[in-house]
Amino acid sequence: MSDVAVTGAGRTHRRSELREFLMSRRARVSPAEAGLPDGGARRRTPGLRREEVAVLAGVGASWYQWLEQGRDISVSPQVLDAVARVLRLSNAERRHLYVLAGLNPPTPEVAPEKRDMCDGLRRLIDTWMPYPAHIMDRYYNCVLYNDAAAMVLGMRPDLTWNCLVDYFTNPLYRLRAESWERNARTVVAQFRAACSADPGDEGLQEVLARVRAASDEFGRLWEERNIEDAGQLRKELEHPLVGLLCLESTALKVPARPDLTIVLHTPLDEANSAAKLEWLASPEGRRGAMYPVAG
Missing domain, CATH: 1.10.260.40 (lambda repressor-like DNA-binding domains)
Known part of the structure; x- marks a missing residue:
């Protein structure tokens, strides 16, 4: 035909x-x-x-x-x-x-009756334990995270997390994330895609101005004008307690909450990553988790 x-x-x-x-x-x-x-x-x-x-x-x-x-x-x-x-x-x-x-x-909007979904999303990421999971708003601010994200990615309630800004400005994460250089270009390209989809959003422009002012490296990558949809990233993190962790992060959207992105981390079949994450979530691992990886 x-x-x-x-x-x-x-x-x-x-x-x-x-x-x-x-x-x-x-x-x-x-x-x-x-x-x-x-x-x-x-x-x-x-x-x-x-x-x-x-x-x-x-x-x-x-x-x-x-x-x-x-x-x-x-x-x-x-x-x-x-x-x-x-x-x-x-x-x-x-x-x-x-x-x-x-x-x-x-552009998708959040229906008023769908705004109160956080309890269900909290249950979702808590069920993902012992693997790290967190949820970002449209401006890359972390709004929810599970215990594994605290132990592996260093997320804490006393910090205001912006995942984009911290990716380029947190020296501890830069030091321990062996995949940093490989993933930086993708992170910037995905953020440019988000800005392109909603060019009039002042919040996105504020985040852009903030990270450009804080990181010359981000500015250089931004000028390459690459565009990528959010998807999966391979991450290698050197954790001070268990050593190398090989993870695959997957960004998921919930159509009823287009303002949120769920990021689930799955252990890869390398470096015994799954067993290490299970140990970190155990009582013994929690007692020893005094120096979490930031990120």
Whole structure:
């Protein structure tokens, strides 16, 4: 099958999905919820009528009908946002509407009802024991970590951790992280990708200014303009109690909390790393963990 045929079939399917999606969302919004009289028993249409959505969204009735019919018309983010507001779409539904209408979806947002997920995420990283795990916000600040991250990466409650800044300014981590030079370019490229995805975010620009002022090496790597998505990194750390640890860190996103990144460290089949991490988490290892690796 030709690319043109596939593209045409995909476009037809998307328009059909757009029609069914808008009709289903319109049907679930009552006139009262939209601030309109309900019309009593004379009302045959469940939810809102097409012309009511058009009036409330500030668009022409014919235009909205064409949109719901999946016709090839010009749409703008502003008009889709107005329709999403009238239909009371969630953040995920709003992004879905953009995709069905053929536009790039907006930046994911945290829905109010999803903000209180920290207890569940805490359980997740605690279950990862005896392996290190931590959670960063969109600005690379560490917001949660487990005991193994404290013992291996030196995370402590009395420190304000920014994983990017500390990577380039913490001399103890630089000394003990044998993989530092190899990973530095990737770390910078991943941060540039984050900045590129949200160029207007003042918080990211503040972190950028802070780390550029603190590290000439970061500035040099930043000017290379490399871009990489977050994924996996191999890390070799020289721990003062157990010696070499070979780990693989994996960055994971939770769609409901796009502002957070979960970083899980898995021991590699080298240097007996898994057994060393298990010992560090044991009562004997905890008693001896007086000089953790920072990072």
